[in-house]
Every structure is written in structure tokens, then in C-alpha cells.
Amino acid sequence: MLSANKHAARVPYPESLRSIMSIRCAEQSRQWLSQWRGIAHGATPLRALPGLAARLGIAWLGVKDESQRSPLGSFKALGAPVALLRQVLRLHPGFEPEAVLAGRYAGTLKDYTVISATDGNHGRALAAAARDAGCRCVIVLHAQVSVERERAIADCGARIVRIAGNYDASVAEAARLAAAHGWQVVSDTSYEGYEDIPRDVMQGYGVIASELVEQADGAAGDPPYTHVFLQGGVGGLAAGIVSYLWEKYGARRPRFIVVEPVQADCLYQSALAGRPAGATGTVDSIMAGLACGEASPLAWRFLQDSVDDFMTITDDAAIEAMRTLAAGDCGDVPIVSGESGAAGLAGLLVLLRDRALAGAAGLNAASRALLISTEGATAPLVYEQCVGVPAASVLSRQQKWRASVDTAGISGCRAKTAC
Known part of the structure; x- marks a missing residue:
């Protein structure tokens, strides 16, 4: 299901939101975290998937691989x-x-x-x-x-x-x-009287956007992506990334599409209601990280005027996306993406299979789509059950793929192969 957000606006980043989350604070968080032993030094990979992009009929497709963020395997x-x-x-x-x-x-x-x-x-x-x-x-x-x-x-x-x-x-x-x-x-969802810590959590997620801006090689002042697919949940990840990119690009920001399980559709329902709302389903999804029944009111303040489309997907769609990334079809690099991590690709695949839905989301041959793979195989047994092979097997093929290509000079979102 896809729902256009009638409140989405192409305007500069509001000062009222900048006072809560800003690029400045995201960069401060990035500096502090760079000193922590629990996190990888340097940015996580931005992996281009030119083969899959060609098969899907879009100009470019890239995946920010957060499985490499730390030993935790997650953003x-x-x-x-x-x-x-x-x-x-x-x-x-x-x-x-x-x-x-x-x-x-x-x-x-x-x-x-x-x-x-x-x-x-x-x-x-x-x-x-x-x-x-x-x-x-x-x-x-x-x-x-x-x-x-x-x-x-x-x-x-x-x-x-x-x-x-x-x-x-x-x-x-x-x-x-x-x-x-x-x-x-220390929660990633807000409620009445409790906003400072959820804001800090979301601000930390802005580090991903900071790295993406550095990794991009789009025209000066313009976003290098036309579409950014973001996982739902309570809305924290989406708010953290939207905040940074909205402040960076203003009215020229990319199109934001939020994806969540059909049975945990709290953000989709929030868009329909025009206020934070609860999910209508069982909130029992294989996408465990997105199985949330209530939208974060603080996150919603950032999403209500910036996300262009909200959509829901089935568990089967998520599993298909996991397998697609693991396979590395069309000569692309194999990627280990967990149940929640593959949700963005699942949403893209659903839209591109339906001409009317693709048109409604503004997807066409010129589209440049960015996905965030938010996790690797954080539950290895679940991953193997879904994909059919262990994560170690996929990583082995990934290493062989990387060894088989000349990666010199490959970076940014215009790369022809993965970085």
C-alpha cells in the first residue's frame, strides 16, 4: 500500500526543527563516536548496484551498508x-x-x-x-x-x-x-515529558546522512539522489536522516519514502490521520526492528511535512529483498541485509512492479534511488532461514567479488560498480 502525504512540502528546513536537530549536532555526535572502540573507523560503504538498477529500469541504485558500522552489525x-x-x-x-x-x-x-x-x-x-x-x-x-x-x-x-x-x-x-x-x-521513542534522549538517539542517526553527503558526487548544491527509501519503526531513523538532508538541501531535497510492515503501520496511519497514531495490525513481523505499534511524537514532527510517501510491505516482500541483495544478481556485489535492513529494497521492488504505483511515487528511468540497509545478520539463524544460506556464505562471495574487480577510484553515488 502506498499513500502520498498531502502535508509534504518543498520548503527550507524550519528553524523550529533546527533548534531540536541540526547538522551541527550531528557532526558533533560523529566526532564523539569516532573515538569509541565500539564503532568502525571511517564511513560505512555506499554500494552501487548497477546491474539491479538496469534490471529495474532506473538510472542508479545504491545501498548504504550499515552492517559494517560496528561488531553490533546495525545502525x-x-x-x-x-x-x-x-x-x-x-x-x-x-x-x-x-x-x-x-x-x-x-x-x-x-x-x-x-x-x-x-x-x-x-x-x-x-x-x-x-x-x-x-x-x-x-x-x-x-x-x-x-x-x-x-x-x-x-x-x-x-x-x-x-x-x-x-x-x-x-x-x-x-x-x-x-x-x-x-x-x-534511554529509549528511541518519545512520549509526553520524554523527548531529550529520543532526540539524542535520532541525532546520532544523522551520522549516516553526514557520510552520505561526503560520499556523494552530485552537482554542487543538488542532492545526488531523487528518492531515499527509509525504514519506519517509531520513526527515529527516518527523522534523523530526513533532518540532515532537509537542512542540507532545503526545498531541493530528495523524495523521501518511508517503508514499514503492513501489520506495524503506525507511520502510515499517522500520515492518514495527520498526527501520531497507532498501528492497525498485530505488530508481529519478521522485520523485528520495525515491529512498532506507536509512532514517536517527536519523530513525527520531522516526518509530517517532509516524507512524500508512506508505504507498507509484507514479510514475504522483505524476505525476497534479503535474497535479492544476498544473490548479487546481474554482476552486483552480494550484500548481507537483515529482515529490517532490506525493507527499503522491498518497497522499491513493490513499487516498480506496478506502473501506477511507480508513477505515483515519481519513479522512472531517470530515478536515482538510495536505500539504507540498516542491519546485517543480527540474528544469524533467522537470516539463514529467510535467505536459505548462512550469512558467512554471502560474505565469502562478497569478498570474492571485491577481489575480482578493480575498486580503484570507485566512490560516491555515480560509481558503476560497488565501493
């Missing part, structure tokens, strides 16, 4: 650590930012406890950051979070609390535990 390594760091600095303004995640204040922070609900990746990132900073971490998991993801979070030193409900129930339980014990919630 969430950007959000929770920044939020934890900024919260610590609010409590201890004299601390040196780069020293917090290096553990230099562990003695001071040893009795400080942070807590969050998660579908997996956010909790793992928060647990890793808390471990390195020297504070305690409690993670609340709902019934649909896999045992694999639970173990990965526990391995980062977090205490795990399991509940029987869905993601929204885990958010409520995290808030209850925090109030009962005096712990600090």
Missing part, C-alpha cells in the same frame, strides 16, 4: 551510545565527551543504571555503550525478540527482563521499572 550503534553520552554530560557537564565511552569515569558511573525496551539492536548498542562507560544496563525484551538477540545483548553485560507482550508493552514495562528503581530510560 543502532549510532543512536544509543550518543544518547547515553549526552545524558551523562547533562549529569556531569565537566566530563570530557570522548572520555566517557572510553571508561575514564567508570568509578563515578558504577552505580548509574540505564534501561530500555528493544527489539534487539537498540538494546545491544545501549548495553555495549553502558559496559564501556562503566554503568549498569537493564534491557526489557518482548515475546517476539529471538533468543539469539537476547544472548547477544546479555553478552554485552546487560541484565535481561522478559515480558509476554509486544514492543509497546516492553516500553511500558521499562518505564515502570525505571520509576520504581530510579533508573534512567
Whole structure:
């Protein structure tokens, strides 16, 4: 399903939003994170897929591969650590930012406890950051979070609390535990009276956009992409990237399309209602990172006037997209993209199979589409069940592909092969 956002506007980035999230703060976050051992040095790859683009009939297709962001295998390594760091600095303004995640204040922070609900990746990132900073971490998991993801979070030193409900129930339980014990919630979704930390999480995601601007070689002042496909969830990732690119390009910004599971369509419903709304489905999707029932009100403030289209996809469409990226068809580089990571490609494939939908989304032979693969095989067994082969096999073929091509001078979004 595709719904055009009647409130989308081609205007300069509003000052009211700049006061909340800005390029300046995103760059500050990028600098601080560059000193953390839990994150890769340098930008994640922007991989061009010229073969798939040609098969689909568009001018260019690229994937920002966030599986390479850190050992966590997810873009969430950007959000929770920044939020934890900024919260610590609010409590201890004299601390040196780069020293917090290096553990230099562990003695001071040893009795400080942070807590969050998660579908997996956010909790793992928060647990890793808390471990390195020297504070305690409690993670609340709902019934649909896999045992694999639970173990990965526990391995980062977090205490795990399991509940029987869905993601929204885990958010409520995290808030209850925090109030009962005096712990600090570090969540990627906002609610009444709780916006500073979700804003910091979203600001961390702006690092992705910062790298994309550097990696692009479009005409001066113009965006190098006509379309940017972004995962839904509560809206945090989309808001973080939209904020940066909207401020950078103003009224010339690319077309933003948000994709989410049909059974977790809170942003789609928010667009229809013109305000933050809840999902109409079961909120039980294989796309665990996007299985959210309520839109973040703070994220919605950035999305309501900037996202041009909201769409929903099925789990089967996501699995097909995972397999397409893993196969590396048409001579393209094979890519490991998890269930939520492949959602953008799933949305693009759905649109391009229907001439009317493609036209409604402004997709044609001149389109240059950007996807964000937000995660790799963060749940390896789930990935293998979906794709039919283990992630290690795909990575082996990726290494062979890279060894077989001359990558000298390949960068940016006009590359003929992957970088």
C-alpha cells in the first residue's frame, strides 16, 4: 500500500526543527563516536548496484551498508551510545565527551543504571555503550525478540527482563521499572515529558546522512539522489536522516519514502490521520526492528511535512529483498541485509512492479534511488532461514567479488560498480 502525504512540502528546513536537530549536532555526535572502540573507523560503504538498477529500469541504485558500522552489525550503534553520552554530560557537564565511552569515569558511573525496551539492536548498542562507560544496563525484551538477540545483548553485560507482550508493552514495562528503581530510560521513542534522549538517539542517526553527503558526487548544491527509501519503526531513523538532508538541501531535497510492515503501520496511519497514531495490525513481523505499534511524537514532527510517501510491505516482500541483495544478481556485489535492513529494497521492488504505483511515487528511468540497509545478520539463524544460506556464505562471495574487480577510484553515488 502506498499513500502520498498531502502535508509534504518543498520548503527550507524550519528553524523550529533546527533548534531540536541540526547538522551541527550531528557532526558533533560523529566526532564523539569516532573515538569509541565500539564503532568502525571511517564511513560505512555506499554500494552501487548497477546491474539491479538496469534490471529495474532506473538510472542508479545504491545501498548504504550499515552492517559494517560496528561488531553490533546495525545502525543502532549510532543512536544509543550518543544518547547515553549526552545524558551523562547533562549529569556531569565537566566530563570530557570522548572520555566517557572510553571508561575514564567508570568509578563515578558504577552505580548509574540505564534501561530500555528493544527489539534487539537498540538494546545491544545501549548495553555495549553502558559496559564501556562503566554503568549498569537493564534491557526489557518482548515475546517476539529471538533468543539469539537476547544472548547477544546479555553478552554485552546487560541484565535481561522478559515480558509476554509486544514492543509497546516492553516500553511500558521499562518505564515502570525505571520509576520504581530510579533508573534512567534511554529509549528511541518519545512520549509526553520524554523527548531529550529520543532526540539524542535520532541525532546520532544523522551520522549516516553526514557520510552520505561526503560520499556523494552530485552537482554542487543538488542532492545526488531523487528518492531515499527509509525504514519506519517509531520513526527515529527516518527523522534523523530526513533532518540532515532537509537542512542540507532545503526545498531541493530528495523524495523521501518511508517503508514499514503492513501489520506495524503506525507511520502510515499517522500520515492518514495527520498526527501520531497507532498501528492497525498485530505488530508481529519478521522485520523485528520495525515491529512498532506507536509512532514517536517527536519523530513525527520531522516526518509530517517532509516524507512524500508512506508505504507498507509484507514479510514475504522483505524476505525476497534479503535474497535479492544476498544473490548479487546481474554482476552486483552480494550484500548481507537483515529482515529490517532490506525493507527499503522491498518497497522499491513493490513499487516498480506496478506502473501506477511507480508513477505515483515519481519513479522512472531517470530515478536515482538510495536505500539504507540498516542491519546485517543480527540474528544469524533467522537470516539463514529467510535467505536459505548462512550469512558467512554471502560474505565469502562478497569478498570474492571485491577481489575480482578493480575498486580503484570507485566512490560516491555515480560509481558503476560497488565501493
